[in-house]
Structure formats: structure tokens, C-alpha cells
Amino acid sequence: MSDPIKHECGIVFLRLLKPLDFYKKKYGTSLYALNKMFLMMQKQVNRGQDGAGIVALKFDVPPGEQYIYRKRSVEKNAIEDIFQNIQKEYLALENKKDFNKTDWLKNNFSFLGETYLGHLRYGTYGKNNIQMCHPVVRKNNWKTKNLAVAGNFNLTNVDALLNQLVGFGQSPNQKTDTVTILEKIGHFTEEENNDLYYKYKKQGHSKKKISTLIEKNLNIKSILQESAKKWDGGYVISGLWGHGDAFVLRDPNGIRPVFYYKDQEVVVVTSERPVIQTAFNVSIEKIKEITRGSALIIKKNGKTFEEEILRKKRNKGCSFERIYFSRGNDSDIYKERKKLGKRLAKKVLESINQDTKNAVFSFIPNTAEISFYGLIESLQNNFNKKIRVEKIAIKDAKLRTFITDDKNRDGLVGHVYDITHGVVKKTDNLIVLDDSIVRGTTLKKSILKILARLRPKKIVIVSSAPQIRYPDCYGIDMAKLGKLIAFKAAISLLEKKKDGKKIKEEVYQLCKLAIKTKKEKVINHVQKIYQLFSAEEISEEVARLLKPKELECELQIVFQTIEDLHISCPNHTGDWYFTGNYPTNGGAKFVNKAFVYYIEGKNKRAY
Known part of the structure; x- marks a missing residue:
């Protein structure tokens, strides 16, 4: 394209399905997941050069300890800036006597976790500052109400959705589709939490036990259906909750692209298919496209499945992805461009x-x-x-x-x-x-x-x-x-x-x-x-x-x-x-x- 234009953002989601020590023993490094995240984000740098961000989520952290870590950058080489800062923290721990113990490293190194969410930003709306970079986070003292979201999306009806949030009694501090999506999912997350809380309270469970029951039984499908039913636009939204459940949701027309791969060790989702092929050396047949209108839901226990969230509409996948935006090393895109x-x-x-x-x-x-x-x-x-x-x-x-x-x-x-x-x-x-x-x-x-x-x-x-x-x-x-x-x-x-x-x-x-x-x-x-x-x-x-x-x-x-x-x-x-x-x-x-x-x-x- 002789006219330089900005376009879709890129996402990377990675969930480790084995205990952290497994990857250290098999691959010889505690940085297995971070290395994969860096590679996949770098391979999608064509999708976003205004900024980047990454979230790491740690499972089963004791009360009083942080379990969601985030780093974002709007520097010229944002991905390198982020990972260089993460690496500095890691290298500063090398001389500690328990450095090679995975449990110790998890407790002392911010970005050693079980789930990662990365984002590459091309801004089409709003200012290009660090606050506009994904992932965006909604904090709460209850793990099941803690939410991090990143996506490749643009909504056409932000005003109407904002008015709906105001109708809920909220007062959003920004008028952007990012804030709107975060607060919509956040609102219905709280409603789902409240419904489950009173259900288990009636059954006579203690408050501590109720929190555990909510973590196991949070209805992700219901939260997403209520959140997304009035969204108008093209989107791939990925999110994770503090207790460990996660999702990637695609719009009903399939406007924005998204692919995933699952084996015994990982669940990985990216905006472009060759990224997964390169990072994990897998054949094209093993990589799937998330069905339009559906969400890939990844429960904390590792159970992974697609669930229809919105009724599937006519396939309107973006043809510009094929002509120009996506990297040409995808085998189908290569043939189509020829x-x-x-x-x-x-x-x-x-x-x-x-x-x-x-x-x-x-x-x-x-x-x-x-x-x-x-x-x-x-x-x-x-x-x-x-x-x-x-x-x-x-x-x-x-x-x-x-x-x-x-x-x-x-x-x-x-x-x-x-x-x-x-x-x-x-x-x-x-x-x-x-x-x-x-x-x-x-x-x-x-x-x-x-x-x-x-x-x-x-x-x-x-x-x-x-x-x-x-x-x-x-x-x-x-x-x-x-x-x-x-x-x-x-x-x-x-x-x-x-x-x-x-x-x-x-x-x-x-x-x-x-x-x-x-x-x-x-x-x-x-x-x-x-x-x-x-x-x-x-x-x-x-x-x-x-x-x-x-x-x-x-x-x-x-x-x-x-x-x-x-x-x-x-x-x-x-x-x-x-x-x-x-x-x-x-x-x-x-x-x-x-x-x-x-x-x-x-x-x-x-x-």
C-alpha cells in the first residue's frame, strides 16, 4: 500500500496447562512462556506500532500477594522496551540461592505465571498514550471480579453503550470503546458474582467457601452474552479473570481474524495463523479459527471449549486482511494474493x-x-x-x-x-x-x-x-x-x-x-x-x-x-x-x- 494507513491491532493469549516446573525441566528455562510471548508479539508487529502491553496472571497466590502483573509501553520499539524491562528484573535475581527453584521464582519474579495476554496497538480512536494501551485492568479485592481485557476491535455505537452504563448508575471517566467494553464485562461479572454469592449463602456456606465456589462456577458464557448483546462493530476481545478463567470472543460476522491451537501443554490464541505455526512448529491443520459469534473459553482447570455467545451471522471476514494487512507468509493468503x-x-x-x-x-x-x-x-x-x-x-x-x-x-x-x-x-x-x-x-x-x-x-x-x-x-x-x-x-x-x-x-x-x-x-x-x-x-x-x-x-x-x-x-x-x-x-x-x-x-x- 503506497499510502501508509494504520489498521487492526494484534493479540496474543497463552495459557500454560502443566505446572510451571514442567516447562523448566523440559525446555531448560523458566522463561519458556515469556520467550513464546515475545516471539509471537514480535511476529505480529505489523499489526501495531503505537504501543504494546502484556499481562501475566499467577494462579493460587496467597492473600496479600499480587497475582496480576502488567507492563505497557508507547516507546518507538514498544515490544523490546517491555521485554527488556522484564528481563532486567529477571537478571537481578540470578545470584539468589533459590533462583533455580520454580516456586521461589514464581513468588519473586513478577512475570512468571500461568496465563499471559499480550497486545499490539494501532490507535484509530483516542490519544496515543500509555493509558490507551491494552491490556486494560479492572481491579477488585475479589479474584473473580478482577478483570484484564485486550482486543482488536472498533465499536460503532459507543455513545449508546455508554448511556447504558450510565443507566446502570456508573459514571465512566472516558468515552472510548475500550473503556465501554471493560466496564460492560465488569458490570455483568459483578452481577454474576452477586447471583452466585446469594445462591451459596442461602445454602449455608461460609464467605470463604463461597469465594471458592464462585471461582469454580463462574458462568463465562452468561457474562459474555449479557455484555456483548448490543455491541455493533468488528471485534476480537480477549480477557482473563483473577482466579484463572479466560476467554477470546469474536464478532458474529467474523470481521476480525483470530486463530487458536491447543495441545497437552498450551492453549494459544493469535490474530494471525502463521505466528502459531512459527512459535510452536505445528502444521496448519492443527490450528483452528474461532467461530464467528463464539468465544473460546479456557477454565482455570484447563478445560477449553468454544461456546456460542451471539447468533452467527453472514461471514464478512475483512478482505483487506487478505489483500494487505496480514503477513503474506500464511499459505492461504499467499495463494490469494497471487x-x-x-x-x-x-x-x-x-x-x-x-x-x-x-x-x-x-x-x-x-x-x-x-x-x-x-x-x-x-x-x-x-x-x-x-x-x-x-x-x-x-x-x-x-x-x-x-x-x-x-x-x-x-x-x-x-x-x-x-x-x-x-x-x-x-x-x-x-x-x-x-x-x-x-x-x-x-x-x-x-x-x-x-x-x-x-x-x-x-x-x-x-x-x-x-x-x-x-x-x-x-x-x-x-x-x-x-x-x-x-x-x-x-x-x-x-x-x-x-x-x-x-x-x-x-x-x-x-x-x-x-x-x-x-x-x-x-x-x-x-x-x-x-x-x-x-x-x-x-x-x-x-x-x-x-x-x-x-x-x-x-x-x-x-x-x-x-x-x-x-x-x-x-x-x-x-x-x-x-x-x-x-x-x-x-x-x-x-x-x-x-x-x-x-x-x-x-x-x-x-x-
């Missing part, structure tokens, strides 16, 4: 009139490489074409760190990429594959300007993703409709129409009504604008808007079709940013609100 490239071959040939003899093929940025392989393979094998492939643009990674202030950014951004001179002739068509085009800023201000210096006959920018026409509200940092280049193109075309102003006003009024509606099904009225134009017309207008004055040759932009996207990624049909078909009512309300904000000149998110 297929995305292959599906573009015919349109690419048409764009250069089949003249591959006078054509140079390349890709920008590196995340487009796998799709590029697919494109080249198809041109060579299916169309029997001899292809000239060159590395045309090289990203200067060091330069970007100096681009900080708005005033000087545009001048410097043009030099973030450098070109390879002498490989493109003036008679050549230059075809460059990008995985997606969101705002088009980097294309216009950097990539196309430097490609212009090569003076080709024609430049064709090929996107392995379809036109991004609509904003996202489920965790991707593209929430402002007016920033999207496809939307700018549609508005530009609309303004050229005789009745364009009237149509824009009609859509504006419909969107304002839709925001207030209490109907079960909300209509996305922004779709009416796109229905006036063909995909080709919008592509042509995008090319016109993005063409810098320095570029003298013809510029064409080729986008993937929606149909070919679904052929390539058949199991991830979430395509709302391309089609406007949001999987939740909150999503449809959000896009209408985003259009209202655009018309009214409000430069802010609509959620």
Missing part, C-alpha cells in the same frame, strides 16, 4: 494494447510483491508473453523519519522513493503494481513524480484491490470519506453533471435522516452517488486527479473488480470499503454520518 495478481493480467494487457515487447513491469511497495508474482506468472503462462521485470523504485527507509512537520512534508515526501535509472526507454510502457490505493497522496506527491523522470511512453498503475469508495469503522484508519481518492473522483464527476448540485443535496438530506432513524435496516445513501457512474469512469477520473504536472505521458489506473476480488478471496467476503455493503447497522449509520460531515466541512471521524 490470484489477485493473476486476475489483473487481462486488463493490464488491454491497457498496453498487448505490447509486452515495449513494456517494463514493476511493483511498489514491497507489500505488493506477492500479487506481482501472480500477475507475471499469468502473463507468462496463460498469455505466453515474454515479460521484462525491473526494480524501478526503491524506498529510502531512513528518510521518512525526518518527515515530521506539515510545512515541509510535501517537499520531502517526493524523495521517499528513489528510482533505478537507465532501465526504461522512452518507447516503453511502464506498469507498476500497488496493492491498493486509498487516498492517493503518496502516488501523486512521490511515486508518480519520480516515475515521471524516467520519461516512459505511458504509465499504468495497477491496484490489486478494487476502488476504495467508502470509509471504514471497524478498525482500519480510513474513517474520513472526503480523504478517499475514489470518492473525490465520484464527487468531481458529479459536479460536472447538470443536476449534480441537486443530487448532492438530496443525498445529504437522506443521510441526515438515516443517522436519526431507529429502523432495523439502515440504508447507505452514499451508494446513490456511485450508481451514477461506471467503474471505468471513476478510474479515469482518479487518474486525472492524481496526475502531477511533472508527468507528461499518459497515465492510466487499473483497479481490481469486485467479482475478481471474491474469486480470489472466497472465504473473506467483507467488502464494505469497496461496495458500501456494511455488515452491521452501525456501519451503515456511520457512512451516512461521514457524508454529512464531508458536506458540512467537519474534518473528523464519524464514530
Whole structure:
């Protein structure tokens, strides 16, 4: 993606199923779990670089001793910062005479526990400070009321959920989906505790005995059902209670990805599948996906099972995960990205009139490489074409760190990429594959300007993703409709129409009504604008808007079709940013609100 955008967070959950001494004897270190956590968090660093956090939970700690430990960081290399601090504490104990005794180390080293929860943060809402980093903790003197939560999520109805908490008598100190989720689960945790307390009190048990009975019989399914029944959004939420029970809950549409693996020694959950394969050296067949609408529940006694929490809805797994966000070393994602490239071959040939003899093929940025392989393979094998492939643009990674202030950014951004001179002739068509085009800023201000210096006959920018026409509200940092280049193109075309102003006003009024509606099904009225134009017309207008004055040759932009996207990624049909078909009512309300904000000149998110 030539436009850098932030996106989904990453989670790592690890539960040890054997006594701690087992891992010391088998693997030769007391840091077995921490080493695994570091590896899995590091392997998902693509999912979050604004901050990180980790919680360790110790089982069966005597009263008066701490049993939940947390460390968070918003440093530039947050994962390293966290684990270096943990390691310092560990190394400071090395000279103690009982250092090699697991029980002693558990009592004296903060991060030796039975359960771990890690998080990598990409902030799409709220300030980027240490308080915004997960895991977040709700403290209480009763273990079964102590709660730590981390997740990869974005809720569209935070205001309504906050009002519900106020109705419970609470007064939340922040208006964020993180606090809302923590307090919702916390509220129903307390209700479940109270119900069990009075049940066992009636049976004549002592208060101390009641606490033990609650620990064994806390109904996790009931707590999650009550907490999540009004959530609207895409989410994977993981949490653990102080006594040892834990869960990972996925939204009913399966918008956000989550995978787990269980054997005799561990239960592990991550946002991306290859992370588990790498960390535990297990085959893909042994790793499962948490069913949408279900929670993986891990009881303190080690019993692990999936439980339906919310009724499963249509599969709307995020297709952007497949195109760009998730690491490409997942075997299925690798195949899908190659297929995305292959599906573009015919349109690419048409764009250069089949003249591959006078054509140079390349890709920008590196995340487009796998799709590029697919494109080249198809041109060579299916169309029997001899292809000239060159590395045309090289990203200067060091330069970007100096681009900080708005005033000087545009001048410097043009030099973030450098070109390879002498490989493109003036008679050549230059075809460059990008995985997606969101705002088009980097294309216009950097990539196309430097490609212009090569003076080709024609430049064709090929996107392995379809036109991004609509904003996202489920965790991707593209929430402002007016920033999207496809939307700018549609508005530009609309303004050229005789009745364009009237149509824009009609859509504006419909969107304002839709925001207030209490109907079960909300209509996305922004779709009416796109229905006036063909995909080709919008592509042509995008090319016109993005063409810098320095570029003298013809510029064409080729986008993937929606149909070919679904052929390539058949199991991830979430395509709302391309089609406007949001999987939740909150999503449809959000896009209408985003259009209202655009018309009214409000430069802010609509959620």
C-alpha cells in the first residue's frame, strides 16, 4: 500500500496447562512462556506500532500477594522496551540461592505465571498514550471480579453503550470503546458474582467457601452474552479473570481474524495463523479459527471449549486482511494474493494494447510483491508473453523519519522513493503494481513524480484491490470519506453533471435522516452517488486527479473488480470499503454520518 494507513491491532493469549516446573525441566528455562510471548508479539508487529502491553496472571497466590502483573509501553520499539524491562528484573535475581527453584521464582519474579495476554496497538480512536494501551485492568479485592481485557476491535455505537452504563448508575471517566467494553464485562461479572454469592449463602456456606465456589462456577458464557448483546462493530476481545478463567470472543460476522491451537501443554490464541505455526512448529491443520459469534473459553482447570455467545451471522471476514494487512507468509493468503495478481493480467494487457515487447513491469511497495508474482506468472503462462521485470523504485527507509512537520512534508515526501535509472526507454510502457490505493497522496506527491523522470511512453498503475469508495469503522484508519481518492473522483464527476448540485443535496438530506432513524435496516445513501457512474469512469477520473504536472505521458489506473476480488478471496467476503455493503447497522449509520460531515466541512471521524 503506497499510502501508509494504520489498521487492526494484534493479540496474543497463552495459557500454560502443566505446572510451571514442567516447562523448566523440559525446555531448560523458566522463561519458556515469556520467550513464546515475545516471539509471537514480535511476529505480529505489523499489526501495531503505537504501543504494546502484556499481562501475566499467577494462579493460587496467597492473600496479600499480587497475582496480576502488567507492563505497557508507547516507546518507538514498544515490544523490546517491555521485554527488556522484564528481563532486567529477571537478571537481578540470578545470584539468589533459590533462583533455580520454580516456586521461589514464581513468588519473586513478577512475570512468571500461568496465563499471559499480550497486545499490539494501532490507535484509530483516542490519544496515543500509555493509558490507551491494552491490556486494560479492572481491579477488585475479589479474584473473580478482577478483570484484564485486550482486543482488536472498533465499536460503532459507543455513545449508546455508554448511556447504558450510565443507566446502570456508573459514571465512566472516558468515552472510548475500550473503556465501554471493560466496564460492560465488569458490570455483568459483578452481577454474576452477586447471583452466585446469594445462591451459596442461602445454602449455608461460609464467605470463604463461597469465594471458592464462585471461582469454580463462574458462568463465562452468561457474562459474555449479557455484555456483548448490543455491541455493533468488528471485534476480537480477549480477557482473563483473577482466579484463572479466560476467554477470546469474536464478532458474529467474523470481521476480525483470530486463530487458536491447543495441545497437552498450551492453549494459544493469535490474530494471525502463521505466528502459531512459527512459535510452536505445528502444521496448519492443527490450528483452528474461532467461530464467528463464539468465544473460546479456557477454565482455570484447563478445560477449553468454544461456546456460542451471539447468533452467527453472514461471514464478512475483512478482505483487506487478505489483500494487505496480514503477513503474506500464511499459505492461504499467499495463494490469494497471487490470484489477485493473476486476475489483473487481462486488463493490464488491454491497457498496453498487448505490447509486452515495449513494456517494463514493476511493483511498489514491497507489500505488493506477492500479487506481482501472480500477475507475471499469468502473463507468462496463460498469455505466453515474454515479460521484462525491473526494480524501478526503491524506498529510502531512513528518510521518512525526518518527515515530521506539515510545512515541509510535501517537499520531502517526493524523495521517499528513489528510482533505478537507465532501465526504461522512452518507447516503453511502464506498469507498476500497488496493492491498493486509498487516498492517493503518496502516488501523486512521490511515486508518480519520480516515475515521471524516467520519461516512459505511458504509465499504468495497477491496484490489486478494487476502488476504495467508502470509509471504514471497524478498525482500519480510513474513517474520513472526503480523504478517499475514489470518492473525490465520484464527487468531481458529479459536479460536472447538470443536476449534480441537486443530487448532492438530496443525498445529504437522506443521510441526515438515516443517522436519526431507529429502523432495523439502515440504508447507505452514499451508494446513490456511485450508481451514477461506471467503474471505468471513476478510474479515469482518479487518474486525472492524481496526475502531477511533472508527468507528461499518459497515465492510466487499473483497479481490481469486485467479482475478481471474491474469486480470489472466497472465504473473506467483507467488502464494505469497496461496495458500501456494511455488515452491521452501525456501519451503515456511520457512512451516512461521514457524508454529512464531508458536506458540512467537519474534518473528523464519524464514530
